[in-house]
Amino acid sequence: MTKTDDLLQIRNLSVALETKKVLHDIDLTLGVGQTLVLLGPNGAGKSTLANTIAGIDRYQLTQGEINFCGQVINDWSLTRRAQAGLMMTWQNPPSLPGVLTSNFLRQAYEKTGQEKLTIFEFQQKLNKFCEQLHLPITMMSRDFGVGFSGGEKKKLELLQLLLLRPQVAIVDELDAGLDTDAVKLVSQNLRAFQKETQAGLIIITHTAQILAHWPIDDVLVLYQGHIAATGGQELIARIQKDGYSWLKEEDD
Amino acid sequence: MTKGLARELVMEISRIKDDPEWMRQLRLQSLDIYNSTPLPAWGPDLSGLDLSQIETFVWPKNKIHDDWSQVPPEIRDTFSRLGIPQAEEKFLAGVGAQLDSEMVYHRLQEMAAEQGVYYADLESALHSDYESMIREHFATLIKPTDHKFAALHTAVWSGGSFVYLPPGVSLTLPLQAYFRLNAKGAGQFEHTLIIVDQGASLHFIEGCSAPRYNQVSLHAGSVELFVRPRGYLRYTTIENWSRNMYNLNTKRAYVDDEGVIEWVSGSFGSCTTCLYPESILAGDKAKSSYSGVTFAGTGQCLDTGFKVQHLGRNTSSHVQAKSIAKGGGVSVFRSSIWVGDQAANTKTSLACHSLILDAHSRSDTIPAMVVNHPETDLGHEASVGRVSDEQLHYLQARGLTQQQALQLLVSGFVSDFTNQLPLEYALEMNNLLNLELSPTSKEGQI
Numbered sequence: 103m104t105k106t107d108d109l110l111q112i113r114n115l116s117v118a119l120e121t122k123k124v125l126h127d128i129d130l131t132l133g134v135g136q137t138l139v140l141l142g143p144n145g146a147g148k149s150t151l152a153n154t155i156a157g158i159d160r161y162q163l164t165q166g167e168i169n170f171c172g173q174v175i176n177d178w179s180l181t182r183r184a185q186a187g188l189m190m191t192w193q194n195p196p197s198l199p200g201v202l203t204s205n206f207l208r209q210a211y212e213k214t215g216q217e218k219l220t221i222f223e224f225q226q227k228l229n230k231f232c233e234q235l236h237l238p239i240t241m242m243s244r245d246f247g248v249g250f251s252g253g254e255k256k257k258l259e260l261l262q263l264l265l266l267r268p269q270v271a272i273v274d275e276l277d278a279g280l281d282t283d284a285v286k287l288v289s290q291n292l293r294a295f296q297k298e299t300q301a302g303l304i305i306i307t308h309t310a311q312i313l314a315h316w317p318i319d320d321v322l323v324l325y326q327g328h329i330a331a332t333g334g335q336e337l338i339a340r341i342q343k344d345g346y347s348w349l350k351e352e353d354d
Numbered sequence: 355m356t357k358g359l360a361r362e363l364v365m366e367i368s369r370i371k372d373d374p375e376w377m378r379q380l381r382l383q384s385l386d387i388y389n390s391t392p393l394p395a396w397g398p399d400l401s402g403l404d405l406s407q408i409e410t411f412v413w414p415k416n417k418i419h420d421d422w423s424q425v426p427p428e429i430r431d432t433f434s435r436l437g438i439p440q441a442e443e444k445f446l447a448g449v450g451a452q453l454d455s456e457m458v459y460h461r462l463q464e465m466a467a468e469q470g471v472y473y474a475d476l477e478s479a480l481h482s483d484y485e486s487m488i489r490e491h492f493a494t495l496i497k498p499t500d501h502k503f504a505a506l507h508t509a510v511w512s513g514g515s516f517v518y519l520p521p522g523v524s525l526t527l528p529l530q531a532y533f534r535l536n537a538k539g540a541g542q543f544e545h546t547l548i549i550v551d552q553g554a555s556l557h558f559i560e561g562c563s564a565p566r567y568n569q570v571s572l573h574a575g576s577v578e579l580f581v582r583p584r585g586y587l588r589y590t591t592i593e594n595w596s597r598n599m600y601n602l603n604t605k606r607a608y609v610d611d612e613g614v615i616e617w618v619s620g621s622f623g624s625c626t627t628c629l630y631p632e633s634i635l636a637g638d639k640a641k642s643s644y645s646g647v648t649f650a651g652t653g654q655c656l657d658t659g660f661k662v663q664h665l666g667r668n669t670s671s672h673v674q675a676k677s678i679a680k681g682g683g684v685s686v687f688r689s690s691i692w693v694g695d696q697a698a699n700t701k702t703s704l705a706c707h708s709l710i711l712d713a714h715s716r717s718d719t720i721p722a723m724v725v726n727h728p729e730t731d732l733g734h735e736a737s738v739g740r741v742s743d744e745q746l747h748y749l750q751a752r753g754l755t756q757q758q759a760l761q762l763l764v765s766g767f768v769s770d771f772t773n774q775l776p777l778e779y780a781l782e783m784n785n786l787l788n789l790e791l792s793p794t795s796k797e798g799q800i
Binding site for chain 1: 742744745747748749750751752753754755756758762763765766767768769770
């Protein structure tokens, strides 16, 4: 069933948080270079699904399997998934007082198995990304997250994605709280990254502005923990126009 | 081997050291004080310490060496287990290491001498032109009457360093002395005496590391520092004692007008540590700063702290303490700030932060302040924190193992301390931390 160019396949997945079932019978497939957009109202289970794929272990898989590059990864730790090239950008990354941003990034980079760089070369690489994302280079020598603005934190998540080059990235509301110009910048960089690396992207968004001029392969709409609708670009347009209330009616 | 503390033993030590008469008398007086002084009535439990069973003095098996290759392999092994790479051994060739209470290593002496600085082991110094200077200062700052272990120390002290900087002399490189214990049941009573004369400037570094033993051991060293007017002294130590060691160390600095003392102090290992360096800011505009890290793991109680006496006018002191407790370890930070009635315009601030790595470890902060002058600017802050699951998960989600994530967060917690260390010590310090944080079972799983 799994095609060789499928990066991620989720079959019949159900997830519980403590005793409460929060996701029901989820199926999705993401191929090389593809983009899947995950929509849904607040509390529909989008972030739960993202966290489950990333491997945050407060969620419990009660049924189904997650297949990454041909391997079932249900039992894989957070670390192992990350090292294998599965990455999620965080909505609210924590601050790490005393941990220099460049130090942390260097440790993370060294886990990816990319070419070894001297400290100087690595610094050059960071400088390039900072320039690309309109981030001050001085951020790299500050404590990670400490005193960073909301926008800077979001861009730093994207910087990590560009640096770590995952095969599959879950981009969780990377556009939230950014101004129009910043959303455009983030969108362009993300798209360029995907074109270059053929990474599979799962994009979670409320605004869809980040998706402008972006070829979308699949759209899934989550509603109350179920996949309530699937489709293509047209589904995004409908939800932008009508919201999610029609899903409820179809439910009834 | 001689055990316990008899008059004969003290006489024997004095005879072997070829002490001047005044030193012999001082040792014997201190012995009497020791025998009549009870154990401290406060602080950590010292009941595991059976002084009658401790060899207080071990006669050296090793002679003084002047080249690294002649340092015994197990010492070099300790260095390498602490992650000091080969390349740095050369750098460390400037190190004086104390083995079995004797100096085995001394090269920086020459470099210091070229710049007019006298640096020697204390025994040699006592037989030099500096005898009268030593007599004038020795055991005046830490008197045998201060407490039982100060008395013990003064009675049986052996080894340690003496440094004298003449007026106006600045030593550009740090003076370093490594010392450690390597004999079963050995007590270690080294004495450090440093005098920085007017307008002179010195950075002195002492580091200790010791392998594990089965028998309970005692360390009761003494550090006396004198900073004359406009002098500057930074005193850096990283101590790492074996887990059966009682580390009961006393350190004190006396600072004259416009003098500066800076303490940089990392305390690891031991079963029990009592260590409270003290600055006596006697002169006007004298300054003190203290930056310290303490790590208490399983079965350990690290009772550390800092004391300062503001006596002169316009003096200032700053304390920045970090402590970490793990695996049921207990870390206590005691502070004592005393502002005298002549100490107009004193500025003092103290910040104490603790990190507790699990639910069964403990951290206490016990401040004491006595302010006798109305013009005092006093600040105090203390906090206790934990490493959050969110932080750990985030780092793991970027490919770090749980172990690596914890190490990174803890090294972040102590970074403002580590940043004050010379590079090679900062590296060693991080390696020490990583050793302390590594699980007793397997390395952090993927």
